[in-house]
Amino acid sequence: MQPLRAVSRASRVKTVKLGSAFVAGLLVLTGCVGPGISSATPPAAPTTPVPTTAVPTFETATATGTAIASTSASATASPAGPGMAVPDYHGRRPMSASDSGPMLWPTQTRMMVWADWNTEITRYGFVDVSGTRVLPPRYEGYDYCRNTAGRVSFVLAFETGRKAAVLDLTGKVFAHAPTRSATCGPAGDLVFSRWFDAELGHHKDGLMNVRTGKILLPLAPGRHIKALGDGVLANVSDLKGEYFFNPRSGKRTPHPGWVTEAGLEPGAPGLPATTVKPDGEVTGPVGYVGLSGTWVAKPEFVEASAFRDGHAVVKLAENRYTFLDTRLHRVGGEWTGIDPVGLDPTESGKAAGYLVSGPQGQALLGTDLRTIITPGSGTIECLSEAGGACSVLGADGRRSLVVLPKGKFTAMPAGFAHALSPSFAADGVEDGGNVAKRIQAIGSGGVAQLDAVSTCNHTGTAYVACDSPSWGVLPPVVVDSKGRRTGFATIEPVFDPVGTGDAAYYWAVAGRYQGFIDDSGNWRYRESRYTRVEE
């Protein structure tokens, strides 16, 4: 039983295959991590920042018992092998957001809970921009929420058995939702939910102003509320119909559809909606409703996505897909399949381009639908989480790496076949594109040899993380941008929620420590990994 690898939802966004999972896959990502519903685990007590410790660390006798002394980490560190060094820790360092504003950065702590069976779970805590732990690892999930200007302004945090907490960006809990489950609402409000059956999705929602605590919309049977992503409006779905709601003005605009995806980018003509109230799966034809409350595109599509970068993808019939522009004209040709490539892992859900399929073969299109690779030029593979990188095996047998959205071509290094990211390639010893025995850093040309065939994924722009091929026998491997094996065991990108979508920092585990590192592999914050003891 391999321990679960704790990852933030934001870091594990998959490239969405258009088809049966078409609509569901194109939901606007909110950066929410973990379920909004709590189960029973006792809360954590407040903690103080964890000092660095070393093994062995022995007690010093005092007059009042046995006081425990902590020592610096490097005391007993044995020399690491070539390319295996873990940087020394020099104390916490600032962890600013890209706009220099306040921010909370999520820490990950894995711990064991007992519920008939020992289960490893992840609890999230927070570090502020000074690199100081401000909240202990007590939350099972979190969600960054934005104000009307689009800036993250508070964090929803979910603690087992408790009402969802509203944290300001210094870590202070300044409000609670009326329920344990909540999501970000429009205009800096929150949607609170009461669940009846999580598996079936049965719940009812209300809307609350987080600053005043005022209930703007109460819980009501069958009521589902989703922010539209424009910072202003919500779509409210009640038993008898839906309406757009402006929580600041109180204005309600009824519309005739049932919105299937609440993503509204600037300039979009409307939202995809059906004529039939969805019940688990979309069953009716899909069109688009405008904010005026009328159909702007009649419901004639089998499936339809929200608009992103000026285009939506619609399914006309089985194996017939095309694009719509903001004038709702069909553009970009018709294809048997359209796969968005390299979805932005932060929040926008944007694609870096499209991998399309037709009778002549595969092709690659930019987000503006310009042709980057013409149909029939070769076999194209775009791995999920590859940051818009695709590998192309041309008809002449040559391999290329293509990076979207610009469509920049690079010859694939000899002996390598699969693009893990714009910066890394895998040798592709098996059919799975991210299964490798060797990893090459494209920029430096450095090659990391793995101990055994491993599954690898790029994390952020600076690293590739390869799972242990043999649990407890061989270590997992993290390769850096120079193609060197680092001393880190695991790395997870921590995306900047006010940035451009790149990883701001990385949550890293190395030996007995875990914490945030930067692109250079230097610790910004570090703590003991050993918070878990069941003995």
Added chain:
Amino acid sequence: MKRPILAAAVLLTVVAGCVAQPAAPLPTSTASVTGTPFGTASPSGTPASAQPSSTPMFAPGDLPQIDGSTANIPLISLVIQRLTGVSKTEADNTVNTSGTPDAYRRLVEEDSGTHLLLVYEADEGVKAEIRESGVALEFHPIGRDALVFFTNSSNPVTSLSTKQFRSIYTGKTTNWAQVGGRKAKIVAYQRPEESGSQALLRKYVVGKAKMAKAPSELVTADMGDIVSGVSSYANSGNALGYSVYYYLANMYAVDGITMLGVSGVNPSRETIADGSYPYTNDFYAVVRADEPAGSPARKVMEWLLTADGQQAVVDAGYVPAAK
């Protein structure tokens, strides 16, 4: 979801110091190490070299999977270093443990891939599961640890008796003034009933008596929560927690914590080694009794019982098993 455990005859063999291989005499609670199948023999009581042998016993990928208790992670890492020659960083990153209960379950489970545990004593529930599985296990003590109680360093109380600890955890004593401290309510943290340290608390202090009902926030699955909670709780020194000595001293040391003595005996390497501290408990190398002779798991286990292996236990900061 609870995994099914094979129902079969009760075959659990808790053998303190049982010997699987006649060629490799193993330490019992009183025996000294006299033979070393893989290393250089050392006279009893003479530490072996702390350095790994020049020729590693195993290639890195050939070492058996070693599972076990969280508090044994540093030892597992050192074993990997000594037996394969990999760096400390690689060894630390290789270690992957399931924790005491699941480690035992993995060992008795067919085809789990686990053949060797470095592990603390299981709680009674897990022992029952092992018995029901019908799989006989072989236990060899390799080190010794202890249940310890701790408070905030500002607490003037330095030692309590077992009777006093029992009275606190059964709810009869609720104020530090009743045990010689300041007038303040005792905030007594607890672990979940299935946890290993809770098992030690029951074994040495509470027995089968009913524990005092603790508020949910004082029952935590995470030991780090207890440690940090006691160290910071209202800065008033009225919190009380418990853990195992090695973890508290070596793995999760935080400032502001003081370990309490038991009837005047403070927990330390020395008092745990000489047995004067009363709540000591061995930890073990464990294999299935049917583990084949000469298998990698058995080789590692046998090495741990040699002078070199026992030196690794010491070098990792543990108290070695009693000779």
